[in-house]
Amino acid sequence: xxxxxxxxxxxxxxxxxxxxxxxxxxxxxxxxxxxxxxxxxxxxxxxxxxxxxxxxxxxxxxxxxxxxxxxxxxxxxxxxxxxxxxxxxxxxxxxxxxxxxxxxxxxxxxxxxxxxxxxxxxxxxxxxxxxxxxxxxxxxxxxxxxxxxxxxxxxxxxxxxxxxxxxxxxxxxxxxxxxxxxxxxxxxxxxxxxxxxxxxxxxxxxxxxxxxxxxxxxxxxxxxxxxxxxxxxxxxxxxxxxxx
Numbered sequence: 001x002x003x004x005x006x007x008x009x010x011x012x013x014x015x016x017x018x019x020x021x022x023x024x025x026x027x028x029x030x031x032x033x034x035x036x037x038x039x040x041x042x043x044x045x046x047x048x049x050x051x052x053x054x055x056x057x058x059x060x061x062x063x064x065x066x067x068x069x070x071x072x073x074x075x076x077x078x079x080x081x082x083x084x085x086x087x088x089x090x091x092x093x094x095x096x097x098x099x100x101x102x103x104x105x106x107x108x109x110x111x112x113x114x115x116x117x118x119x120x121x122x123x124x125x126x127x128x129x130x131x132x133x134x135x136x137x138x139x140x141x142x143x144x145x146x147x148x149x150x151x152x153x154x155x156x157x158x159x160x161x162x163x164x165x166x167x168x169x170x171x172x173x174x175x176x177x178x179x180x181x182x183x184x185x186x187x188x189x190x191x192x193x194x195x196x197x198x199x200x201x202x203x204x205x206x207x208x209x210x211x212x213x214x215x216x217x218x219x220x221x222x223x224x225x226x227x228x229x230x231x232x233x234x235x236x237x238x239x240x241x242x243x244x
Contacts, residue, residue: 024079025072027057035060043089055080055090062097070100081110088118099126104133121148125159128167137167158184158194162201174209181205191225200231207240216240 033041033056040059044052062076077094084090095110108130111123128143144164149157161184168177181202188195203218219240222233 021075021078022082024058024082025061025075027061027076031057031060031064033057033060035063040089043087044084047084047087051083055084055087058083059090059093062093066097066100070097070102073097074101074103086117088114088120091117092120092123095123096126099130102133104130108134121146122152122156124148125156125163128160128163132163132167132170137170140164140167154185155192155194158198162197165201165205169205169208174205177205178202178209191227193228193230196222196226196230199225200233203233203236207236212240 033053036044036056036059041056044056047055058076058080062073062080065073065076074094074097077090077097080090081094091110091114095107095114098104098107098110108127111127111130114120115123115127124143124146128140131137131140131143140163144160144167149160152160161180165177165180168174168180181198184198185195186198186202199218199222203215203222206212206215206218216237219233219237222231223237226233
């Protein structure tokens with residue numbers, strides 16, 4: 001009988017780490033994979049239908065969880081990678097989830113792989129920040145000098161500027177960090193999140209450099225455009241205004 005071919009219960013082995021990674025976390029039934037951006041979904045079309053569906057569902061689950069549970073999101077992307085490691089979109093998702101989960105070496109490896117596959121340079125700011133997190137600010141600065149950055153969007157340029165200034169701070173070069181930020185459009189009239197982040201980085205660096213009055217001014221300038229409270233600029237300003 002068919003039952004005779006089953007292994008006895010005592011012989012059942014727990015899933016190996018590799019098998020657990022391949023299976024990935026459970027995917028909620030309501031996630032179909034159709035939640036993915038069309039451009040992402042288009043890159044999965046070369047896969048067999050059932051495989052593409054499974055990869056899409058893992059990527060969609062990761063996208064939904066990356067802000068609230070990045071560790072689980074990362075596990076979902078690892079499951080997708082186990083099935084479609086040659087797709088840049090999968091390696092990119094894996095790298096971004098690893099970055100969100102604080103797995104910086106893994107994030108750097110995955111984003112390098114994605115870049116090798118599709119030649120994209122959009123990953124450079126995250127890659128540079130991974131180098132910082134791994135205690136290698138000099139490598140971050142090398143990435144920040146890539147010629148590709150001149151073609152970045154203002155938002156991407158701002159992200160790289162913030163990382164570059166942070167790397168200078170890591171090296172104790174506060175004046176250089178401030179100069180880096182001062183070349184950025186700190187005075188632009190837009191209230192875009194990237195401007196909020198630029199101003200906050202500038203205010204924070206001023207404080208670290210001991211230029212408290214200027215730091216206070218820029219925390220207020222940040223607060224003035226930070227309607228969504230992306231930063232704690234208001235709190236930082238209050239702290240600086242309190243007498244010692």
